[in-house]
Amino acid sequence: MMTAFKTLDDIGDVHGKRVLVRVDLNVPMQDGAVTDDTRLRATLPTVTELADKGAIVLLLAHFGRPKGAKRPDMSLSIVTRPYEQVLGRTVGFIGDCVGDLATQYVGMMQPGAVAILENTRFHAGEEKNDLELAKGMAAIGDYYVNDAFSAAHRAHASTEGIAHLLPGFAGRAMEKELNALEQALGNPERPVAAVVGGAKVSTKLDVLHNLVGQVDHLIIGGGMANTFLAARGVKVGKSLCEHDLAPTAEAIMEAADKANCTVHLPYDVVVAKEFAANPPSLRTCNVHEVAEDEMILDIGPAAVEALADALKNCRTLVWNGPLGAFETPPFDAATVALARTAAALTQEGSLVSVAGGGDTVAALNHAGVADDFTFVSTAGGAFLEWMEGKELPGVKALQH
Numbered sequence: 366m367m368t369a370f371k372t373l374d375d376i377g378d379v380h381g382k383r384v385l386v387r388v389d390l391n392v393p394m395q396d397g398a399v400t401d402d403t404r405l406r407a408t409l410p411t412v413t414e415l416a417d418k419g420a421i422v423l424l425l426a427h428f429g430r431p432k433g434a435k436r437p438d439m440s441l442s443i444v445t446r447p448y449e450q451v452l453g454r455t456v457g458f459i460g461d462c463v464g465d466l467a468t469q470y471v472g473m474m475q476p477g478a479v480a481i482l483e484n485t486r487f488h489a490g491e492e493k494n495d496l497e498l499a500k501g502m503a504a505i506g507d508y509y510v511n512d513a514f515s516a517a518h519r520a521h522a523s524t525e526g527i528a529h530l531l532p533g534f535a536g537r538a539m540e541k542e543l544n545a546l547e548q549a550l551g552n553p554e555r556p557v558a559a560v561v562g563g564a565k566v567s568t569k570l571d572v573l574h575n576l577v578g579q580v581d582h583l584i585i586g587g588g589m590a591n592t593f594l595a596a597r598g599v600k601v602g603k604s605l606c607e608h609d610l611a612p613t614a615e616a617i618m619e620a621a622d623k624a625n626c627t628v629h630l631p632y633d634v635v636v637a638k639e640f641a642a643n644p645p646s647l648r649t650c651n652v653h654e655v656a657e658d659e660m661i662l663d664i665g666p667a668a669v670e671a672l673a674d675a676l677k678n679c680r681t682l683v684w685n686g687p688l689g690a691f692e693t694p695p696f697d698a699a700t701v702a703l704a705r706t707a708a709a710l711t712q713e714g715s716l717v718s719v720a721g722g723g724d725t726v727a728a729l730n731h732a733g734v735a736d737d738f739t740f741v742s743t744a745g746g747a748f749l750e751w752m753e754g755k756e757l758p759g760v761k762a763l764q765h
C-alpha cells in the first residue's frame with residue numbers, strides 16, 4: 366500500500382536553509398481564542414527540530430474556506446499569537462505565501478526563526494493545484510516538508526504541486542501517522558479486525574468495500590448495522606436505516622464471504638421509542654424483537670461481549686465510527702465498553718489499535734482511552750480516504 370518516503374532524518378544540514386513546512390493550523394476558534402489546540406501541538410516536533418537545527422522555518426497552511434478571496438476574518442494572523450504560545454518561541458507572520466512581500470520578509474529571517482505565511486487559500490490557485498502558485502511558493506524555500514496528513518487527501522498547490530518542485534520530506538507527525546496506518550492496514554499482523562460504525566452506510570460504502578478484502582473480521586455497528594440487519598430480513602422499526610441500500614449491504618456481505626472475512630452484526634440491541642437521554646421506554650432486546658415504534662440506538666451487551674472475545678484473538682484493529690448514538694446516554698455503553706477492551710488489549714501488548722474519524726475520536730475521549738490506543742488519527746477526511754484504500758495525493762507526491 367505504501368512505499369518509502371523521506372523523513373527529516375534524510376534532510377541533511379538545514380542551517381540557514383529555508384524550509385517550507387505544510388502544517389494544519391485549521392483550528393476551531395471562538396471569540397478570538399483557539400478552542401482546541403491539538404493541531405497546533407501536532408506541529409511541534411517538526412517545527413522545534415527544524416528551528417533547533419537552524420533552519421528558517423516557513424509554515425504553509427490554509428485556514429477556513431475563503432475560496433480564493435482575501436478574507437480578513439480568515440487570515441492566519443489570527444492564529445499567530447496562539448501558535449507562539451504553544452510553540453514557546455517568537456513566530457513571525459508574513460502577509461502572503463508568495464511574491465515580493467514574502468521574498469523580502471524571508472530574506473531578513475535569521476537561522477532558527479519561525480514564521481507563518483498567510484492562508485494559502487487566499488489564492489484561487491491553491492485548490493486548483495495551480496503550477497504557477499506552487500512555483501511561487503517553491504521560490505521562497507529550499508526544502509519542502511509536509512507535516513499535514515489531514516490535508517494530504519487534497520491535491521492542492523501547497524500539498525501536492527509544490528512537492529514536485531523542491532526536495533520533499535515527511536514531517537514527524539506525518540511520518541508517525543503513515544507508519545501507524547501502515548502497521549494497521551498496509552502490512553498488519555493478523556488476524557485483523559475492523560470496527561465500522563456511525564450513522565449511515567451511504568457515507569462509508571467505499572470503506573466497507575475496501576475493508577472486506579483486507580480484514581479478517583468486519584464488525585458493523587451504529588446506524589449502519591440497521592441497514593445490514595434490514596437486508597437480512599430483520600424488522601428495525603423506526604431505526605435510522607437506509608432501506609434502499611439493502612442490495613448494497615447484501616453485496617458487501619457476499620464479498621466478505623468470498624474473501625473469508627467474518628461479518629459481525631449485533632444479535633442484541635438497545636432500543637427506545639424516543640431519542641432522548643435515559644428515556645422511559647429504554648430496553649434491551651434480541652434484534653428480532655424490535656417493535657414497530659422503537660428505534661435501535663446502540664448494540665446490546667451480549668453483542669459487545671462476543672465482540673470483545675473476537676478482539677482477544679486479533680492482533681490488529683482499525684476503528685472508524687461509534688457503535689451507537691454515543692452522545693446521548695446510555696447509548697454510549699457499547700462504544701465505551703468495546704473501546705475499553707481494545708485499550709486494555711493494546712496496553713497488554715496483544716493488539717495494535719488504530720482509530721480515526723471526528724466522532725470516533727470524540728467517543729474514545731469520552732471513554733477515556735484515546736491515549737491507550739496505539740494511534741488515534743485526528744485527520745478526518747484523509748483518514749477515511751485511507752480506509753477506502755485510496756492513494757492520498759499529498760503522500761504520493763512525497764514518494765516520487
Ligand code: ADP
Pocket residue numbers: 562563564565568586587588589605661662663685686687688689690691692721722723724725726
Ligand atoms: P465518524 O465521524 O467517526 O466518521 P460518523 O460521523 O460516521 O463517525 O458517525 C457518528 C454518528 O453516528 C454519531 O453522531 C452517532 O450518534 C451516530 N450513530 C451511531 N449509531 C447510531 C444509531 N444507532 N442511530 C442513530 N445514530 C447513530
Ligand code: MG
Pocket residue numbers: 722723724
Ligand atoms: Mg462524523
